[in-house]
Amino acid sequence: MANPIPLRTADDATSDAIVEVREICKRYGDIEALRGINLDFERGKLTTLLGPSGCGKTTLLKIIAGLVPATSGQIRINGRVVTGPGPERAFVFQDFALMPWATVLRNVAFGLELKGVSQAERHRIARHYINEVGLSGFEEKYPHELSGGMRQRVGIARAFSVNADVLLLDEPFSAVDEQNRRKFQEDLLRLVDKERKTFLFVTHSIEEAVYVSDRIVLLSPRPGRVSQIIEPAIDRSAAPDVIRRDKGYLDVVEEIWQGLRQYAE
Amino acid sequence: MTLSGIRIPMMTSLIFWMLVWEIVGRMDIIFLIPPMTSVIAAGVGLVQTGSWQAATLITLRSFVLGMALAIAIGVPLGVAMGRIKVVDNIFGLWVNMFVSAPLSALVPILMILFGLGETTVFVTVFLFAVWIIVLDARAGVMQVPPSLIEMGRSYGASRFTIFTKIILLSALPEILAGIRIGLIRGVKGVVIGQILVSVIGYGELFELYSRSFDMERFWALTIILFAAAMLLSAAVEHFEKRIEYYAGAR
Ligand SMILES: Nc1ncnc2c1ncn2[C@@H]1O[C@H](COP(=O)(O)OP(=O)(O)OP(=O)(O)O)[C@@H](O)[C@H]1O
Ligand SMILES: [Mg+2]
Numbered sequence: 153m154a155n156p157i158p159l160r161t162a163d164d165a166t167s168d169a170i171v172e173v174r175e176i177c178k179r180y181g182d183i184e185a186l187r188g189i190n191l192d193f194e195r196g197k198l199t200t201l202l203g204p205s206g207c208g209k210t211t212l213l214k215i216i217a218g219l220v221p222a223t224s225g226q227i228r229i230n231g232r233v234v235t236g237p238g239p240e241r242a243f244v245f246q247d248f249a250l251m252p253w254a255t256v257l258r259n260v261a262f263g264l265e266l267k268g269v270s271q272a273e274r275h276r277i278a279r280h281y282i283n284e285v286g287l288s289g290f291e292e293k294y295p296h297e298l299s300g301g302m303r304q305r306v307g308i309a310r311a312f313s314v315n316a317d318v319l320l321l322d323e324p325f326s327a328v329d330e331q332n333r334r335k336f337q338e339d340l341l342r343l344v345d346k347e348r349k350t351f352l353f354v355t356h357s358i359e360e361a362v363y364v365s366d367r368i369v370l371l372s373p374r375p376g377r378v379s380q381i382i383e384p385a386i387d388r389s390a391a392p393d394v395i396r397r398d399k400g401y402l403d404v405v406e407e408i409w410q411g412l413r414q415y416a417e
Numbered sequence: 418m419t420l421s422g423i424r425i426p427m428m429t430s431l432i433f434w435m436l437v438w439e440i441v442g443r444m445d446i447i448f449l450i451p452p453m454t455s456v457i458a459a460g461v462g463l464v465q466t467g468s469w470q471a472a473t474l475i476t477l478r479s480f481v482l483g484m485a486l487a488i489a490i491g492v493p494l495g496v497a498m499g500r501i502k503v504v505d506n507i508f509g510l511w512v513n514m515f516v517s518a519p520l521s522a523l524v525p526i527l528m529i530l531f532g533l534g535e536t537t538v539f540v541t542v543f544l545f546a547v548w549i550i551v552l553d554a555r556a557g558v559m560q561v562p563p564s565l566i567e568m569g570r571s572y573g574a575s576r577f578t579i580f581t582k583i584i585l586l587s588a589l590p591e592i593l594a595g596i597r598i599g600l601i602r603g604v605k606g607v608v609i610g611q612i613l614v615s616v617i618g619y620g621e622l623f624e625l626y627s628r629s630f631d632m633e634r635f636w637a638l639t640i641i642l643f644a645a646a647m648l649l650s651a652a653v654e655h656f657e658k659r660i661e662y663y664a665g666a667r
Contacts (some may be wrong), residue, residue: 249567
């Protein structure tokens with residue numbers, strides 16, 4: 153069921169790649185964080201970046217977001233070279249990045265507020281996504297009144313509200329306990345299905361990666377390079393519990409574990 | 418406060434000490450302590466005199482002007498120091514030196530510079546209050562989480578918008594705390610300034626009452642000042658509480 157595919161090179165860019173990463177290198181002073189990254193991300197697919205801590209996953213995601221400049225190389229979104237943040241991309245931060253002085257409603261609507269959308273309109277959109285992430289009734293609460301998992305859903309609703317084509321999520325479920333994590337994964341899959349957007353997702357959990365991803369990019373330890381690409385090809389129409397016991401699913405988990413194990417030793 | 422399980426209102430302690438004062442006063446041990454009742458009576462009489470009203474007006478004017486300038490200069494300077502390295506390097510040493518310096522020692526120099534009048538008192542209030550306001554505003558903008566700024570950038574905010582909608586609001590609790598401490602220091606400044614100048618406002622009255630051994634009025638004036646300082650502090654604290662959702666987030 154799982155079929156590792158060969159690494160793509162810069163030349164065979166497919167036409168439906170919405171995000172193209174070309175020869176990206178990143179140095180922080182003496183630290184070489186990323187070396188020669190080449191990747192294509194297809195429209196409407198969920199790709200996970202997986203790799204040991206410190207291998208540059210956050211760095212790569214922020215370079216794609218235009219928040220951190222690359223030392224060399226190029227990012228193209230819809231064929232256009234990235235020079236900074238843009239409305240076609242939205243970022244979900246690992247530490248939520250919510251404004252503590254603003255209500256859930258204002259936080260979710262903040263991306264639209266910055267775009268100059270009228271208050272009535274942005275509140276309408278924000279309420280819709282607050283409902284989509286399961287937070288209706290919490291519109292007037294402040295971030296400190298919410299649990300870690302709820303705060304992260306505020307961050308996700310904010311990213312959805314601006315209607316970006318590409319959503320960049322940095323370990324969105326790391327503050328969530330195991331029971332809720334599974335529920336969030338299912339919620340995320342439902343949203344991926346419904347919103348038809350391109351997702352780039354960073355996680356530390358192999359099971360989570362296999363469960364939610366169309367494609368998994370394994371990065372090597374610092375300096376981060378693409379070491380393997382795996383396409384789980386799991387039938388998501390089955391019930392969650394069935395999927396988690398599926399042989400194909402378990403095989404992919406094992407395969408990734410073998411791939412990462414060499415770094416753990 | 419509870420005593421053997423019975424709740425005792427906060428006022429009890431105040432009433433108790435006022436009673437002790439009254440008894441000591443009535444025993445006529447030292448002329449420095451007249452009975453509380455006569456102090457209160459003197460206070461009631463005092464606030465009706467033209468000299469007290471004029472002195473209060475002068476005191477309030479010096480205080481309000483000095484505080485306004487301290488806030489108007491202190492907050493922007495602190496914010497600039499927190500955001501711009503060069504500004505921090507230029508002013509950092511001075512602010513840190515002055516914030517803990519015994520500023521009363523400077524008042525005689527101010528008297529030479531600005532004369533024996535309201536200007537000296539006003540500058541004293543400013544000097545007492547401004548440094549802590551600078552330092553707290555600086556600390557406030559320095560602790561803005563970097564990810565909040567990145568969030569603003571990722572949603573397309575301009576540098577100006579990030580500054581007004583994220584950095585300033587995020588620093589507001591520290592800025593307010595600095596202003597509250599600055600206000601209390603400003604009260605000290607106005608009293609010390611006036612006493613050292615001693616020809617205007619409350620300083621003149623204190624000077625007059627202590628020289629003529631008018632202890633009733635002396636204490637009445639002191640109590641009025643203490644009460645005013647506490648009320649001011651409580652008012653700012655009340656305002657700070659209204660934005661308490663910050664506190665929960667930290
Ligand atoms: N601003 C920075 N300055 C200097 N070094 C940095 C900076 N940001 C990241 N690094 C370094 O670059 C490397 C990659 O960091 P990055 O945060 O991208 O890793 P990561 O894969 O996201 O790690 P984790 O799984 O722990 O989140 C790390 O070794 C880190 O120390
Ligand atoms: Mg990271």
